[in-house]
Amino acid sequence: MVFVKHDHETRVRAIVMAKLGWDEDLIVDALGVSKDSVRRWVDRHDWTGGMFELDYSNCGSRQKLAAVLRELDDLRKEDPTLYLDEYINWVVLTRGILVSSSTMSATLERLGLRLKQLRKQASQRNEPLHALWWADVTRMYAANQLVFIDECGVNNGNLERKRGRGLPGERVVVSTPYAPLGDRFSAIAAMTIDGYEALRLVQESVDGDVFYDFVEHEVLPAMNPFPMAKSVLVLDNASVHKPDELRELVEDHGMLVLSKVESAHGLHQTVGNDPL
Template sequence: MVYRLHQPATKLATVRMALQGLALPEICRLLGVGISRQSFGRWLELYEETRCVIKDPESYEARGRPATLSRDECEFMVRLAQSEPGLFLDEIRERLYDSSGVFLSVEGVHRNLVERLSITLKKPETKNVRKSLVAKYTFVEMMEFFPADFLVFTDESSFCDKDLLRSFGRSKRGTPSARYIINQNPPRLSLLPAISIEGLVALTTTFETYNGTRFEHFLEYDLLPRMNRYPDSNSVLVCDNATWHRGERVQQLCDAAGVRLMYLPPYCPELNPIELCFAAVKQQIRSSQILNRTEDPEFEIRQITAEVMVSDLCYKLYKHCGYCVPPY
């Protein structure tokens, strides 16, 4: 006989009519539904046992393989993943055994995490414990009064062809894939650009590390001459809290140029659109692998930077970081 689903109201009406002495054929005629004698008998039996025509789902017999972990043990694994997300599977197994005495295989731990608890392995986002949300949102609230075309962001980054090799490669199944380093000790190039919502404003590079003196030289001779006096477009310089960004002469140079100097809250790179520009530049270099075959890496990096940090990208990144951009 084909299984047929009956609504709870139908079951309740059927049992009530049966208690009033009506026969099953008469009940089916009055309700306009077909009810088998097996279903009719089960409903009456359930009512006599529980005084209810709907069976409690908690009383159903469990189907399939019995669960290897109880509810409390599952909650322990969830709390463990939340507090220490970087644990290996064997470490989770040991913690579970120490807590409840249940010993699973590594495969069993993985299966329970993924299939039962929906906890998967992913690359974590790095966060600094000293980051202050109060300082971050105070800065965000303050920046609501500055149009995006007032803001110029600057920061430094470094490039090395060994660090920009492609992360993955293809080969036949069962055989490893190889990648080759041409320059065993390649020089590291430091890049110091500044961007506005219109694109790249100034750019300088060096094979040495940037310090306060080089940053001040960049401001005095490259960046500040291309900026305007506040309040005007490109009149607010925003940089992070690096020590050599906060030198006394940095403030003096900005004051002399009529440029307002502002600092990002500590450990908040998500508020600096130039950080995302660096990611786009490195992705372009990694994609082209130009540093592995060029004799002038400085020229190539400067050219790619100028090609990537254009107005269209900068507009999108300013908007992504939450600044007050005009309609596109």
């Protein structure tokens, strides 16, 4: 066993934090000490009637935290999913201010921050390009011609944070890569302005074969030849949406396939074999 000698200030700080009601795990993370050391120092302090003269002058207050409000907001903007104890650890480690959970919570509320449901978007998403693409789509097609297909899924291994802090009226969004974990359950749906045209649930990830079968047997029977209503199939850039066989299947039925592409200015190149 390795014994580490901690200085007087660290011991006092650990006892003060324990007296303020900090969780042992937070004290350990903030000061780099062991749980046994914290318990031993607190027990010795209580048994001796105060082996250390505890200094609470560096304990957090709303007035002291007011000096770091902008930095706390910068932390929130960098990562809105931070837990309350992570804000507390940052204040302890970077500013040396001991602060309770209730004080930190009140400080974040003072910034106007509230816990909200987290909204995720693909890290690959390009908002300006998407806007250009959508402007072209709405200019070239009527709304009732479009049939949108996409899939979503969940898995029992997901441990991602579900909530984050944001200002009133502000969506809390984080960029996250796609990383499936555990057993996956997926839903594929085709939707028009009139609602769902087809829906399939599968206990697996959606691969090219599953997607092709869904389009062939459930989506195409609900569509019409171009340029009638429900005659343009809109897909995103997922790899399972790109096989040439899928495009040929749709075009053989007299419909068009519209895919999101790298350049919105090349939209006409993505629609069947006929330039628009």
